[in-house]
Amino acid sequence: AQSVTQLDSQVPVFEEAPVELRCNYSSSVSVYLFWYVQYPNQGLQLLLKYLSGSTLVESINGFEAEFNKSQTSFHLRKPSVHISDTAEYFCAVTLSGGSYIPTFGRGTSLIVHP
Protein backbone atom coordinates (compact mmCIF):
# COMPACT_ATOMS: atom_id res chain seq x y z
CA ALA A 1 0.00 0.00 0.00
CA GLN A 2 1.12 3.53 -0.64
CA SER A 3 1.69 6.16 2.02
CA VAL A 4 2.43 9.86 2.00
CA THR A 5 4.28 12.06 4.47
CA GLN A 6 3.99 15.81 4.73
CA LEU A 7 7.00 16.80 6.72
CA ASP A 8 5.73 20.14 8.02
CA SER A 9 2.48 20.58 9.89
CA GLN A 10 2.71 24.36 9.72
CA VAL A 11 4.68 26.76 7.53
CA PRO A 12 4.61 30.46 8.41
CA VAL A 13 5.90 32.85 5.78
CA PHE A 14 5.75 36.54 4.96
CA GLU A 15 3.83 37.86 1.99
CA GLU A 16 5.81 37.90 -1.28
CA ALA A 17 8.34 35.41 0.07
CA PRO A 18 8.90 32.03 -1.63
CA VAL A 19 7.54 28.87 -0.06
CA GLU A 20 8.02 25.13 -0.36
CA LEU A 21 5.67 22.56 1.13
CA ARG A 22 7.23 19.14 1.28
CA CYS A 23 5.64 15.83 0.37
CA ASN A 24 7.24 12.40 0.24
CA TYR A 25 5.54 9.16 -0.68
CA SER A 26 6.39 5.49 -0.42
CA SER A 27 5.60 3.21 -3.31
CA SER A 28 7.61 0.85 -5.45
CA VAL A 29 5.32 1.17 -8.46
CA SER A 30 4.05 3.98 -10.64
CA VAL A 31 1.97 6.59 -8.90
CA TYR A 32 -0.35 9.50 -9.46
CA LEU A 33 0.26 12.50 -7.23
CA PHE A 34 -2.02 15.33 -6.19
CA TRP A 35 -2.00 18.54 -4.22
CA TYR A 36 -5.30 19.75 -2.79
CA VAL A 37 -5.97 23.07 -1.06
CA GLN A 38 -8.52 23.71 1.65
CA TYR A 39 -9.46 27.31 2.38
CA PRO A 40 -11.04 28.09 5.76
CA ASN A 41 -14.50 26.58 6.19
CA GLN A 42 -14.45 24.95 2.76
CA GLY A 43 -13.92 21.50 1.30
CA LEU A 44 -10.73 20.39 -0.39
CA GLN A 45 -10.21 21.32 -4.02
CA LEU A 46 -7.64 20.13 -6.50
CA LEU A 47 -4.65 22.45 -6.92
CA LEU A 48 -2.59 20.37 -9.36
CA LYS A 49 -1.80 16.78 -10.22
CA TYR A 50 0.81 14.58 -11.86
CA LEU A 51 -0.35 11.61 -13.87
CA SER A 52 2.38 11.18 -16.47
CA GLY A 53 4.55 13.16 -18.86
CA SER A 54 6.35 16.30 -17.74
CA THR A 55 7.52 16.02 -14.17
CA LEU A 56 6.82 19.70 -13.53
CA VAL A 57 3.16 20.59 -13.15
CA GLU A 58 1.68 24.00 -12.58
CA SER A 59 -1.53 25.46 -11.23
CA ILE A 60 -3.37 28.51 -12.49
CA ASN A 61 -2.50 30.57 -9.42
CA GLY A 62 1.27 30.27 -9.56
CA PHE A 63 1.98 27.07 -7.63
CA GLU A 64 4.10 24.33 -9.13
CA ALA A 65 5.20 20.87 -8.06
CA GLU A 66 7.88 18.58 -9.40
CA PHE A 67 7.67 14.81 -9.42
CA ASN A 68 11.03 13.39 -8.38
CA LYS A 69 10.97 9.62 -8.73
CA SER A 70 14.45 9.01 -7.30
CA GLN A 71 13.65 10.94 -4.15
CA THR A 72 9.97 9.87 -4.10
CA SER A 73 8.94 13.46 -3.59
CA PHE A 74 6.36 15.87 -4.93
CA HIS A 75 7.13 19.19 -3.24
CA LEU A 76 4.89 22.18 -3.81
CA ARG A 77 6.46 25.58 -4.46
CA LYS A 78 5.46 29.14 -5.11
CA PRO A 79 8.01 31.93 -5.77
CA SER A 80 5.92 34.68 -4.15
CA VAL A 81 2.96 34.02 -1.86
CA HIS A 82 -0.06 36.20 -1.17
CA ILE A 83 -2.19 36.58 1.91
CA SER A 84 -4.94 34.73 0.04
CA ASP A 85 -2.75 31.61 -0.16
CA THR A 86 -3.29 31.06 3.55
CA ALA A 87 -4.87 27.61 3.66
CA GLU A 88 -4.34 23.94 4.44
CA TYR A 89 -2.53 21.98 1.73
CA PHE A 90 -2.86 18.23 1.33
CA CYS A 91 -0.65 15.94 -0.70
CA ALA A 92 -2.21 12.68 -1.96
CA VAL A 93 -0.84 9.63 -3.75
CA THR A 94 -2.39 6.68 -5.50
CA LEU A 95 -1.07 3.77 -7.50
CA SER A 96 -1.55 4.07 -11.23
CA GLY A 97 -3.09 1.45 -13.47
CA GLY A 98 -5.62 -0.03 -11.10
CA SER A 99 -8.61 0.63 -8.90
CA TYR A 100 -6.69 2.26 -6.09
CA ILE A 101 -8.02 5.21 -4.19
CA PRO A 102 -5.76 8.08 -3.09
CA THR A 103 -4.11 8.23 0.31
CA PHE A 104 -3.98 11.72 1.79
CA GLY A 105 -1.25 13.23 3.92
CA ARG A 106 -1.90 14.96 7.24
CA GLY A 107 -1.84 18.38 5.65
CA THR A 108 0.38 21.46 5.96
CA SER A 109 -1.03 24.71 7.20
CA LEU A 110 0.43 27.61 5.21
CA ILE A 111 0.15 30.86 7.10
CA VAL A 112 1.03 33.99 5.16
CA HIS A 113 1.77 37.06 7.26
CA PRO A 114 1.58 40.64 5.93
Add this chain to the structure above:
Amino acid sequence: DAGVIQSPRHEVTEMGQEVTLRCKPISGHDYLFWYRQTMMRGLELLIYFNNNVPIDDSGMPEDRFSAKMPNASFSTLKIQPSEPRDSAVYFCASSLEPEETQYFGPGTRLLVL
Protein backbone atom coordinates in the same frame (compact mmCIF):
# COMPACT_ATOMS: atom_id res chain seq x y z
CA ASP B 1 -22.96 21.10 -12.44
CA ALA B 2 -23.48 22.38 -8.89
CA GLY B 3 -20.72 20.22 -7.51
CA VAL B 4 -21.06 17.90 -4.54
CA ILE B 5 -23.89 18.97 -2.29
CA GLN B 6 -24.00 18.24 1.42
CA SER B 7 -26.66 18.93 4.00
CA PRO B 8 -26.96 20.17 6.59
CA ARG B 9 -23.96 22.50 6.64
CA HIS B 10 -24.07 22.69 10.43
CA GLU B 11 -25.58 20.34 12.96
CA VAL B 12 -25.70 20.73 16.72
CA THR B 13 -27.17 17.86 18.68
CA GLU B 14 -27.09 16.29 22.09
CA MET B 15 -25.31 13.13 23.03
CA GLY B 16 -27.42 10.08 22.33
CA GLN B 17 -29.35 11.58 19.45
CA GLU B 18 -29.36 10.20 15.93
CA VAL B 19 -27.59 12.26 13.30
CA THR B 20 -28.04 11.89 9.54
CA LEU B 21 -25.73 13.58 7.07
CA ARG B 22 -26.64 13.74 3.41
CA CYS B 23 -24.69 13.92 0.18
CA LYS B 24 -25.48 14.33 -3.49
CA PRO B 25 -22.47 13.51 -5.68
CA ILE B 26 -21.68 15.01 -9.05
CA SER B 27 -23.82 13.41 -11.73
CA GLY B 28 -21.99 10.63 -13.55
CA HIS B 29 -19.42 10.05 -10.84
CA ASP B 30 -19.33 6.38 -9.93
CA TYR B 31 -17.29 6.74 -6.73
CA LEU B 32 -18.43 8.38 -3.52
CA PHE B 33 -16.32 8.88 -0.42
CA TRP B 34 -17.11 9.89 3.16
CA TYR B 35 -14.36 11.54 5.20
CA ARG B 36 -14.09 12.91 8.73
CA GLN B 37 -11.74 15.77 9.59
CA THR B 38 -10.58 16.69 13.08
CA MET B 39 -7.63 18.61 14.42
CA MET B 40 -6.31 15.57 16.24
CA ARG B 41 -6.65 12.94 13.53
CA GLY B 42 -6.63 14.97 10.33
CA LEU B 43 -8.57 13.72 7.32
CA GLU B 44 -9.84 10.15 7.71
CA LEU B 45 -11.53 8.04 5.05
CA LEU B 46 -14.59 6.41 6.58
CA ILE B 47 -16.11 4.51 3.67
CA TYR B 48 -16.37 4.61 -0.09
CA PHE B 49 -18.85 3.33 -2.65
CA ASN B 50 -18.59 2.24 -6.27
CA ASN B 51 -21.83 2.26 -8.25
CA ASN B 52 -23.80 2.49 -4.99
CA VAL B 53 -22.06 -0.55 -3.48
CA PRO B 54 -19.87 -0.12 -0.36
CA ILE B 55 -16.34 -1.21 -1.23
CA ASP B 56 -14.35 -0.48 1.91
CA ASP B 57 -15.81 0.50 5.26
CA SER B 58 -12.74 -0.28 7.33
CA GLY B 59 -12.47 3.36 8.32
CA MET B 60 -15.87 3.45 9.99
CA PRO B 61 -14.99 3.95 13.65
CA GLU B 62 -17.60 1.67 15.20
CA ASP B 63 -21.04 0.18 14.83
CA ARG B 64 -22.68 3.48 15.71
CA PHE B 65 -21.74 4.65 12.23
CA SER B 66 -23.54 3.45 9.11
CA ALA B 67 -23.62 4.63 5.51
CA LYS B 68 -25.95 3.91 2.63
CA MET B 69 -26.21 4.80 -1.01
CA PRO B 70 -29.69 3.87 -2.21
CA ASN B 71 -29.14 5.35 -5.66
CA ALA B 72 -26.49 7.07 -7.76
CA SER B 73 -27.48 10.56 -6.63
CA PHE B 74 -27.82 10.20 -2.88
CA SER B 75 -25.90 8.91 0.11
CA THR B 76 -26.32 9.16 3.87
CA LEU B 77 -24.00 8.81 6.81
CA LYS B 78 -25.80 8.05 10.05
CA ILE B 79 -24.53 8.15 13.60
CA GLN B 80 -26.70 6.49 16.21
CA PRO B 81 -26.29 7.20 19.07
CA SER B 82 -24.03 10.22 18.71
CA GLU B 83 -21.26 11.02 21.20
CA PRO B 84 -19.24 14.19 21.86
CA ARG B 85 -16.14 12.58 20.31
CA ASP B 86 -18.01 12.40 17.00
CA SER B 87 -17.77 16.19 16.74
CA ALA B 88 -15.93 16.90 13.50
CA VAL B 89 -16.36 18.13 9.95
CA TYR B 90 -17.69 15.40 7.68
CA PHE B 91 -16.95 15.62 3.97
CA CYS B 92 -18.43 13.81 1.05
CA ALA B 93 -16.46 13.56 -2.19
CA SER B 94 -17.04 11.96 -5.57
CA SER B 95 -14.91 10.96 -8.54
CA LEU B 96 -15.19 9.40 -11.98
CA GLU B 97 -12.55 6.77 -11.34
CA PRO B 98 -11.04 5.62 -8.02
CA GLU B 99 -7.57 7.01 -8.75
CA GLU B 100 -8.79 10.24 -10.28
CA THR B 101 -9.43 13.69 -8.86
CA GLN B 102 -11.90 13.79 -5.99
CA TYR B 103 -14.42 16.61 -5.81
CA PHE B 104 -15.31 17.55 -2.27
CA GLY B 105 -18.49 19.00 -0.88
CA PRO B 106 -18.44 21.96 1.54
CA GLY B 107 -18.72 19.65 4.55
CA THR B 108 -21.06 19.26 7.49
CA ARG B 109 -19.80 20.67 10.76
CA LEU B 110 -21.15 18.44 13.53
CA LEU B 111 -21.12 19.37 17.19
CA VAL B 112 -22.35 16.82 19.70
CA LEU B 113 -22.94 18.27 23.15
